[in-house]
Structure formats: structure tokens, C-alpha cells
Amino acid sequence: MRPKSDHASGGRAATASAASPPSEFDSIDPILHLLRFLPYGFLRPPHLRLKLPSSLALPSPMTVFSLVLLTYFAVVSGLVYDVIVEPPGIGSTQDRSTGTVRPVVFLPGRVNGQYIIEGLSSGFMFVLGGVGLILMDLALDRNRARSVRISFASFGISAIVIAYAMSMLFIRIKIPGYLW
Secondary structure, three states, X not given: OOOHHHHHHOOHHHHHHHHOOOOHHHOOOHHHHHHHHOOOOOOOOOOOOOOOOOOOOOOOHHHHHHHHHHHHHHHHXXXXXXXXXXXXXXXXXXXXXXXXXXXXXXXXXXXXXXXXXXXXXXXXXXXXXXXXXXXXXXXXXXXXXXXXXXXXHHHHHHHHHHHHHHHHHHHHHHOOOOOO
């Protein structure tokens, strides 16, 4: 005979608890519980009533996206490296046969070094690939016209293909004999 609580709910409580995913608090490790509650058990956050000034408005989602994309470009381009090390914008090499000096965009053979133009072009390719992924995601929206979705998908796929091909080309120029 089932317990009284199972009769009232029709056995749904037992199946719901068995089907729920395990929680982070379900751990049987006592050290985990001590580390989670012991240092912070006596601290209480203060009750603050903070309000944003009425003249301050939240930025639009596109503004936030633009700032995040610009920050991503700066990070993957190695802007911090460029500010600290101050490499030249572009290099040069002398041709042995003719003696002419020709420009070099990629610093060959040094994985942890770069010219400024090299970092900016690589960062642009990474951002182009990310924008391609965003365009492919927009192409899945059923509320858009079919021609717009096809345009988004084609531009997204072409952006990803171009970014991948150029990044592989950059790696082959940067490290001769790699990925052959």
C-alpha cells in the first residue's frame, strides 16, 4: 500500500523528484559544503535602496553589441601587445638577388611576435567570422522574408569561409611549413 502522500498526488511527486536534474547542492562531499557555507555563513549583505538617476538611460542593445564587438576586435588584434611592445607597423626585408627592399606584413617564424598590421588584419578576420555566425543565426528567423533569409545565410557562409581561408593563409605565412 502506498503512503498517504502518494495517494493524494497520484504518485506524481515521486516521479517529479526522480526526473529533476541534480542540483549543485546535492553533493555528498562535506568539504564542499564547508567551503560554501563556512566563510560566508556569518556575512549578511546590506539592504540598499539604490536607484539609477532619472537622467541616466540604459544603452540600446545595439550600442552594447557594438562595444562588445569593438572590445573583442581590440583583444584578438593584440592591441595590448602593440601598446606595450610598440612593434613597427610593417616590416621590411631585402631581396638577396636584386638587393631591393620590399615590405613584409607578417613577422615570419615568431609566433609570439607581430607587426601592427598583422594583428589588425588577423583581428578583422576573426571579427568577420563572428559576424558571419551572427548572420547565419539571423537567417534562421522564420518571421523574415525568404529573400532576406537567403541573403543573410549566403553572406554569413561566405564571411565564415573567407575568414577561415584567410586565417589559414595567415598561419601558413606566419609559420612556414605548418599545416602542409
